[in-house]
Amino acid sequence: MGLGFVAAQVNLRLQHGALDGEPGLSLADVEAAFHGRAGYSIVTSKIDGGSMEKYIPRPSDRGVLFAWVESGASEAEFEAPAEVLDRLCVRCHHPGGEMAGVPFASSRADGASFQLVEPVTAPDGGMSWSALARSSHAHLFGMGTLYALAGLVFLMTDTRPRWKGICVALPFVAMLLDIGCWWLTKLHAGFAVGVVAGGGLLGVAFAALVLRPLWELVTPGRQPDAS
Numbered sequence: 001m002g003l004g005f006v007a008a009q010v011n012l013r014l015q016h017g018a019l020d021g022e023p024g025l026s027l028a029d030v031e032a033a034f035h036g037r038a039g040y041s042i043v044t045s046k047i048d049g050g051s052m053e054k055y056i057p058r059p060s061d062r063g064v065l066f067a068w069v070e071s072g073a074s075e076a077e078f079e080a081p082a083e084v085l086d087r088l089c090v091r092c093h094h095p096g097g098e099m100a101g102v103p104f105a106s107s108r109a110d111g112a113s114f115q116l117v118e119p120v121t122a123p124d125g126g127m128s129w130s131a132l133a134r135s136s137h138a139h140l141f142g143m144g145t146l147y148a149l150a151g152l153v154f155l156m157t158d159t160r161p162r163w164k165g166i167c168v169a170l171p172f173v174a175m176l177l178d179i180g181c182w183w184l185t186k187l188h189a190g191f192a193v194g195v196v197a198g199g200g201l202l203g204v205a206f207a208a209l210v211l212r213p214l215w216e217l218v219t220p221g222r223q224p225d226a227s
């Protein structure tokens, strides 16, 4: 379980860690993920520090897309960006490709179409409400089960009853703070602090739940009634 938690943290850092161009997960990364980045469109955010940057390594290609979006993403000027998209992006972003869900072309042969690309030139609003709901649901159930199981084990330790209550409840409180602030951050970037605080508290609380039973396992010679 402890390993699962660590793996989740690593995954989080790899997914969102570089959004602000700095390695590591910062407040700006949390804001960018949930609230979006001011001044960016969906597509420019993805290619500047986002997960699509690796597919467009040349600054000149990025420049073409940036210039087009920033000048208003008009159909009349779609020729140059279409060339970049056809060359680098359409292989995945078409109905038969890896990212069929957000196609830029109705088929690979047809090439990028303005109507299909236009939606990703909208301002970057961060995670969509439906993605937020999906992620919240998955985390509440997955992590809730994890903390309940870890809590159950913790209840069997020699910890004093009052501390048992606090330690078992704390991960749930932290989780609600964390996930609640995802939603609030979507509305207002200022709540990103709550996400970081909730996440930090979660780490500490979960560490206590896991480490105490392990510690009791490896410290020999204690009487059952000792506290």
Ligand code: HEC
Pocket (backbone or CB within 6 Å): 042, 043, 046, 047, 051, 052, 055, 056, 085, 088, 089, 090, 091, 092, 093, 098, 099, 102, 120
């Ligand atoms: C190897 C396949 C692949 C290539 C090449 C690729 N993408 Fe993607 N793209 C994906 C996948 C998978 C996702 C969903 C995961 C994610 O958002 O990171 C995605 C997501 C996106 C999104 C977010 C769509 C949304 O609304 O959620 C945008 C915008 C995007 N890509 C733009 C581009 C651009 C621009 C290029 C070319 C420079 C490109 N992609 C190249 C696979 C690809």
